[in-house]
Amino acid sequence: MPSHLNLFKLEHFRMRHGGELNHAILAYETWGVLSAKKDNAILILTGLSADSHVARHDQHDTAGWWEYMLGAGKAIDTNKWFVICVSSLGSCKGTTGPCSPNPVTQQPYKFSFPDLTLEDIANSSLEMVKSLGIKKLACVIGPSMGGMTALALVLQHPNISQHMINIAAGCHxxxxxxxxxxxxxxxxxxxxxxxxxxxxxxxxxxxxxxxxxxxxxxxxxx
Incomplete structure (x- = not known):
């Protein structure tokens, strides 16, 4: 596992359309430093095919999918903000999805994986954020499917973020x-x-x- 990749365990996660995931894993990465008041956190929610690797962590790291946007002195300035990005629930990119082994059967979930919604992706990401002691985000940012996930997050939890940036995503x-x-x-x-x-x-x-x-x-x- 890359040194910059973190894993968060969802012990018992209820899905919006029924079903439950037990001991599911969320892979995530962070950049910058969380302030003492924990009030400078930005959550990036990914598009359909992206993972948590938004940008390099150091000169030896591989380039991320939003390299020109995130980093010291860039639009999302890691000198100022503590940035979190999660590989979406169901993506199988370090995070539990249909290809992951069901802890009960030890076989891949495949079609037995519970129906997944954007609300599930939003809520699972929020559980990870809360595990860091963050009660309110400075901003949630979502491009494409991530924008729809961001909308799902703030609609369910109106006070979770001061700001939201929705990029190329509709409300339906x-x-x-x-x-x-x-x-x-x-x-x-x-x-x-x-x-x-x-x-x-x-x-x-x-x-x-x-x-x-x-x-x-x-x-x-x-």
């Missing part, structure tokens, strides 16, 4: 977007290698994923 899905997402799921489900979700790392629904990504790229552009 338009009919066109809903239709595209339906086609994306259908492309994956109908791939012969999908096998009702019981596919292996060697034989997975590659073609369905390719078609789904192509559809996504059409809808991401404006």
């Amino acid at each position: 899905s338009e009919p066109f977007s809903t239709a595209i997402r339906s086609l994306q799921r259908e492309a994956i489900l109908k791939d012969v290698n999908f096998n009702k979700g019981n596919y292996s790392n060697e034989q997975w629904p590659r073609e369905g994923m390719k078609q789904a990504r192509k559809l996504g790229m059409l809808s991401y552009r404006s």
Whole structure:
């Protein structure tokens, strides 16, 4: 595990649509120094495909997905702010998701993973933030899906943050977007290698994923 990656355990986490995750793990990273009053914390919530590695921690580290935005003297100035980014619940990027082993069966969750919502991602991230002794965020920032997660967070917990920055995210899905997402799921489900979700790392629904990504790229552009 990289030295900059931290792990937080969700002992018993109730999901919005029912079901529960026990001993789930959230991977997260931090930059800057938390003030004595713990009032300078910024939470970054990720887009669909990003992980917690927003930017380098030192010169030997690999570049992050928002390198030009986060760091000393940059727009999100780590000389001033204590910045936290979580790999979203369900992402399988260090954080528990459908590919993770179910602690009861020791087999990957796959389709038995509870239905996941943006509210679940928001609330699990908030549990991690609270574990650091932070009662109120200075700002929550979310690009793309992270923006929708940020909205879910502040709607459920109106006093959790002084400010919110929502980047390229709407408050709901338009009919066109809903239709595209339906086609994306259908492309994956109908791939012969999908096998009702019981596919292996060697034989997975590659073609369905390719078609789904192509559809996504059409809808991401404006």
